[in-house]
Amino acid sequence: MAPRFKNTDRHTPMLLPPDLRDWVAEDDLVHFVIQAVERLPLSIFAVNPKGCGDEQYPPHLMLALLIYCYANGIFSSRRIERATWRDIAVRYLTANTHPDHDTICAFRRNNREAIAAAFVAVLELAKELKLLKLGVVSLDGTHIRANASKDKNVTYQ
Template identity: 55%
Template sequence: YATGVFSSRKIERATYDSVAFRYIAANTHPDHDTLATFRKRFASRIEKLFVQVLLVAREMKLVKLGRIALDGTKVKANASRHRALSYGHIGRIEAKLREEVQQLMGMAENADRQSLPDGMDVPAELARREARLKALADAKAKIEARAQERFEDEQKEYEARVARREAQRKDGRKPRGKDPKPPQGGARERDQINLTDEESRIMPVSSGGFEQGYNAQAAVDVETMLIMGTTVTQQSNDKRQVAPMIDVLGTLPEPLGQPEVLLADAGYFSAANVAACEAADITPLIAIQRDAHHRPLMERFADDPAPPASTDPIVRMTHQLKTRTGRALYGLRKNTVEP
């Protein structure tokens, strides 16, 4: 794994071809099925080994939790996006299959009066279509359940945005932009499920286009570039990944210390994420929008703006990002977690 060899079949081959792999395998050649079973059986213990690596690094005075940079990357699933079915397409297939079922039923009733096409087994054809209809109904139910979960998440986010705008009005400030619209429930035409890997999702990728996969997150120590915590999610949006990562960092052994600052790009910005960081005694430095490249010379060397009188955590974070110290600290994100 440390050298980027993850496939069980490649590891098996390497125990023949690579001196290093032969050494680790004590000159034996485990079958790829054995390797895959080992990985599944001891996954939780292997995970604990990575925490031990961090503790060893701490004893070597290489790492102590402090400034953490967070970023995500899309990991391709072992499934083709062409094996995905959309909610709307399922409805069209169902209609076609029901039409064929009616046609077969009619042929069965008239079988005594007219001959059937050579090789046609009406009961078998009916059974095949009934099985497909059941599978499609199961897929629709799963999409609808996901849609309900999405609606509940969107409703919470909507309520948080409304509450924040109301708080701004009470402070005598006019909220920017239009009031948010309440989310709409129910499955959407383009909601999809993959028939090969139901847990994976269609994800936009940085190179453009979409892939069937997962959204993996890594929290990296700014000083050493050691990965301190990871999560994997089915959500393509990074906005909801700050709180889960805070939970992961909170489970690390006490000798590693506590994170003090969290650096993240604009994809992670939300009022809820800023509040989650503050609740965990972590200073958030999350970009509110994409920064323009090649800032003007005088702007780069301008004095820090005056601290705001507001107690709003977003206003305070925005001010900190405009200071020289805040900009320098946020700039560390690009050369730590991204590579």
């Protein structure tokens, strides 16, 4: 009898749902991040006052992108840019736009203090909603001199 496999034809065109929310789980972190960032005052973020150049990404979109990616262990601006193409939740967060890694770096560089304050505010909100448990993490960096090398412990006869 021939093995039964599911049809996995990669050449069949597939349309994503018209609403990306259909592909993001209801309990996904992205929903909390979007709602938390919308509650923050965004007037403290630097924007291009000249109005020259291409249209800017809204500060709340860029901040939500950084918070969500940091929470998922993505720190490099190039990997964050790649996530806007590969990760459905990030695609939903950015409204299917794809900020360039230079844009992400410039936003991070120009808004260091505001981003730090926003991170604290989001963490405090998560603590209030009991989504986060804060505690102490300790690391031991003790260096101990050892004498357990192969030459000390093996006798050859």
